Amino acid sequence: MRKGLNVKRIVQRVRDGELLLSDGAWGTFLQKKGLKPGECPELWCVDHADEVLDVARSYIDAGSDMIETNSFGGTRFKLEVFGLQDRVAELNRAAAAISREAAGPDRHVIASVGPTGKMLLIGDVTEEELFEAFREQAFALEAGGADAVCIETMSAIDEACLAIKAAREHDSLEIISTFTFQHTADGGYHTMMGVTPAEAAGAAVKAGAHIVGANCGQGMEQMVEIVKAMRVAVPGVPIMVQANAGLPKNVNGVDVFPEAPDATARWIPAVIEAGASIVGGCCGTTPEHIMAIGKALKSYKGIGEIKR
Numbered sequence: 001m002r003k004g005l006n007v008k009r010i011v012q013r014v015r016d017g018e019l020l021l022s023d024g025a026w027g028t029f030l031q032k033k034g035l036k037p038g039e040c041p042e043l044w045c046v047d048h049a050d051e052v053l054d055v056a057r058s059y060i061d062a063g064s065d066m067i068e069t070n071s072f073g074g075t076r077f078k079l080e081v082f083g084l085q086d087r088v089a090e091l092n093r094a095a096a097a098i099s100r101e102a103a104g105p106d107r108h109v110i111a112s113v114g115p116t117g118k119m120l121l122i123g124d125v126t127e128e129e130l131f132e133a134f135r136e137q138a139f140a141l142e143a144g145g146a147d148a149v150c151i152e153t154m155s156a157i158d159e160a161c162l163a164i165k166a167a168r169e170h171d172s173l174e175i176i177s178t179f180t181f182q183h184t185a186d187g188g189y190h191t192m193m194g195v196t197p198a199e200a201a202g203a204a205v206k207a208g209a210h211i212v213g214a215n216c217g218q219g220m221e222q223m224v225e226i227v228k229a230m231r232v233a234v235p236g237v238p239i240m241v242q243a244n245a246g247l248p249k250n251v252n253g254v255d256v257f258p259e260a261p262d263a264t265a266r267w268i269p270a271v272i273e274a275g276a277s278i279v280g281g282c283c284g285t286t287p288e289h290i291m292a293i294g295k296a297l298k299s300y301k302g303i304g305e306i307k308r
């Protein structure tokens with residue numbers, strides 16, 4: 001248990017046999033609340049803190065055991081796009097504090113860390129610069145009250161592993177590492193950088209991640225095969241899944257996510273059987289999706305022993 005929290009660590013809860021509910025979308029939720037294209041989402045942690053708190057509370061009210069933070073683009077490289085690179089500490093700290101306020105001492109705050117948009121492969125940035133950027137962000141998230149970080153939507157192994165190692169500098173943080181996969185023509189799943197689920201999970205654990213998994217992507221159904229591949233690659237390591245509400249369709253310039261809460265929830269037993277023990281949503285999911293997933297997790301609990 002961490003100081004100030006009334007709950008065991010996430011990994012311990014999974015080892016004790018719990019199935020845990022995470023939260024749903026933040027970006028698409030904030031867009032519904034009026035976040036405009038070209039606006040910096042993280043700035044809302046200061047300028048529209050009440051709206052950000054409302055997102056966090058919506059998921060707590062829906063039953064989430066853990067919530068993320070509005071800090072997906074909170075590295076200096078992402079904030080630089082908006083001229084906000086000098087406000088990394090302030091914005092990430094505020095993001096974590098808002099989610100902690102909603103979570104209280106009984107739920108986890110798993111602070112969001114997304115890709116920097118820089119690529120090591122093409123010499124965009126050095127390893128040291130990336131590491132330092134992630135370290136700076138993780139420090140502020142921890143200071144704001146996060147008990148875990150969720151390094152998510154990753155597609156490059158090198159970037160994800162630097163983020164994991166940077167977060168590992170903070171002993172108190174549990175580290176979740178999730179990648180985003182697409183179904184490819186050869187019938188398998190790969191990230192945009194060509195990484196398979198097994199490769200991603202293996203590398204993340206080696207770098208120090210406590211929990212691995214997949215997020216975003218094409219919907220809950222696709223997660224079943226991805227989780228199976230990860231389960232084989234990293235036996236005994238908790239797996240998290242946060243799927244989009246299906247594959248978005250562009251309707252008049254707006255992404256529309258087609259999957260209704262019941263359709264998402266239908267795949268929960270299969271995702272658990274495959275080896276996942278923490279489930280939530282990503283883009284396009286709502287508190288209604290989270291409630292439906294939570295119901296599916298609860299009813300699964302009765303079925304008996306699951307081998308993980």
Ligand SMILES: [Zn+2]
Nearest residue numbers: 216244282283
């Ligand atoms: Zn997403």
